[in-house]
Amino acid sequence: MAIRTKIAAAMAVLLIVAVSIIGFVTVQTVSSHLVDQVDQKLHGLIKQGTIPMDASDDNGEIPYKEFAVLFFDASGERVSAVPAGYKNDPYPLPDITTPPADTDYFTVSSVDGEMTYRAVSTGRVQITGAEGTYTIVFATSLEGVEATSSTLTRTVLITGFTVGALGIVIAWIVTRRGLRVVDHMVADAETVASGNLDHRITAADPRTEMGRLSLALNRMVSRLTDAITQRDRQHERLRQFVADAGHELRTPLTAIGGYVQLYESGATPPGEKLDRAMNRIGSENARLAKLVDDLMVLSRLDEEVGGDRELVELTQLAQDAVDDAGVADTSHPISLSAPRPLTVVANEGQLRQVLVNLLTNARVHTPQGTAIDVSVAENAGWAVLRVADHGPGIPAEHRQKVFDRFYRADPSRSRATGGSGLGLSIVSSIVAAHSGEIRLDSEPGEGTAIEVRLPIARLE
Incomplete structure (x- = not known):
């Protein structure tokens, strides 16, 4: 996988995770806050100490009830229930068949399972004009809370998808532009690797990592080029040295060999001619010894x-x-x-x-x-x-x-x-x-x- 693809994918994953976490926390926080508001309404209702009649029309009838009220006698049997909702279209009652054991707030479904209520029990209380004690349960629909949470969730999902898609596109564009210098460096490096040692990496802004890398690569290529050039020069000098040394050594050796052959063939009988031949052999031998000594001096100087x-x-x-x-x-x-x-x-x-x-x-x-x-x-x-x-x-x-x-x-x-x-x-x-x-x-x-x-x- 190309590095720009990795960066774009990582950016997309990061954005999606970040938006998901933020969205989840936001939905949970808003839902919890809305439920707390409902609980506050129920708490205020209980503190009021009377059964709410809600808003009535001009004829005294109540067209809409916000709270459902359930009455349970001392034996736990539900004796009466007032549904919430409109008079002609009441909501289904909360699915509560027995009085709650405590007075904590709780969530319960409707009897048909299509609605959710937030409810609270008053515990055993005395109702004016009635004999015995009763447990009253007040419940209000969470339809508004669920609608708000659902809308917020859809908004978060759409926003997350949009942000993720934009993030991928932006990350791809930014990394492509940012890594364009790397593409140039790769092309330059391939040119150098192909044998064009005089070519150099295109210099980038020295304040950036790519700029410092390009400068370092250019220094490396220059040093490698110098080393290769120096090696070639040394090889050429060595070849020339060996050729010259061979030429210089061959001359006295050829002369000595020639005089030896003359002596062996009998062409130099004892006398002046032999003395002259031996003198030349000695002269060429001295020349050869001097040449060898000079070569040894140069060899020691190269090592020391x-x-x-x-x-x-x-x-x-x-x-x-x-x-x-x-x-x-x-x-x-x-x-x-x-x-x-x-x-x-x-x-x-x-x-x-x-x-x-x-x-x-x-x-x-x-x-x-x-x-x-x-x-x-x-x-x-x-x-x-x-x-x-x-x-x-x-x-x-x-x-x-x-x-x-x-x-x-x-x-x-x-x-x-x-x-x-x-x-x-x-x-x-x-x-x-x-x-x-x-x-x-x-x-x-x-x-x-x-x-x-x-x-x-x-x-x-």
């Missing part, structure tokens, strides 16, 4: 958030990295500018990796003799590590991708263009794990500067 942290003096760390780079490669003059010590909370080994990768990247991608400037400074609560070279710079189309894994500007992936394309990706992952920022500034012909910002440690 910065590793173990400690206070690290960044200026001294930069000095050590510059000294090591100067010894490893004398073809690139490297200078350091660090006005004062700066301390950060970081993983020392990972920060060393950042410095090594940045300096290696600057040396590999610039001609021999190109100067490299390293600086450590403070700026608005950040420790700023900057590595700048004076090389050819990076073209605009490659600047947004240099931090992607396995990305290199040269699509041929020649060793002449550098390593496997993981160096800057590792730097970016480490900086992000330390709640830092990384920026790239490069123009063709003006060199490249990479700036790493880390929060300065607050020492108490």
Whole structure:
């Protein structure tokens, strides 16, 4: 059953029950009040102490008697009776054959069962001019009371039926209008469920329950859409990562396998040719080991958030990295500018990796003799590590991708263009794990500067 049908049915039942209860109470109350009025008339009649003659016409005759009077002698036998009603058409007498035992008011039918009387007994009384005692019973017809009750009952029934019918119609209209927004929400939800994730639920008045529900559903759909989009991106990145890793691993493995086949075939006899083959095998093996190490570093960075942290003096760390780079490669003059010590909370080994990768990247991608400037400074609560070279710079189309894994500007992936394309990706992952920022500034012909910002440690 639809919710609007349930609401309409519930409203109808509620109205019918309410009208029935109110009508029943009203009829009973009015009937009881009218009967009380009749009892008051009978009580006044008894207090009067005389038998009423009712209204008479001009000839002294009584055309209509309101009360029926029954007389019972001491033995309980009815000795006389005066009927109520018109002279020419009297009412049937009350069906009372013996005098009542008490003087309480009571209701009794007529002898033919077509009328109802309200009666009361005076008990044993002495009648003037008569011998002995008698019991007198006065009774008056409840025809007016029954007519009023019957009319009131019909009115209540008709009113209840009308109110119930109107209630059903009004409830149906109100619920249909009120639930129209639900129909729209259902249609919108079906649209989203069909695959249109850009569609949103039609917003209702935020002050209403439906409005708050529509807003909550829109937030839920947005989060689900973001999660699905993020999942798809991660899957795409994973597929690209596996493809790139396979490509990078295949190159040294193919070279090593080729030299091994040459050796096994006897094409490299002992001597200079064999030495050169073994040297190439060693070189490709070192390249393979470096690639595997970089992949392991990235894997650990994806699983951990910065590793173990400690206070690290960044200026001294930069000095050590510059000294090591100067010894490893004398073809690139490297200078350091660090006005004062700066301390950060970081993983020392990972920060060393950042410095090594940045300096290696600057040396590999610039001609021999190109100067490299390293600086450590403070700026608005950040420790700023900057590595700048004076090389050819990076073209605009490659600047947004240099931090992607396995990305290199040269699509041929020649060793002449550098390593496997993981160096800057590792730097970016480490900086992000330390709640830092990384920026790239490069123009063709003006060199490249990479700036790493880390929060300065607050020492108490």
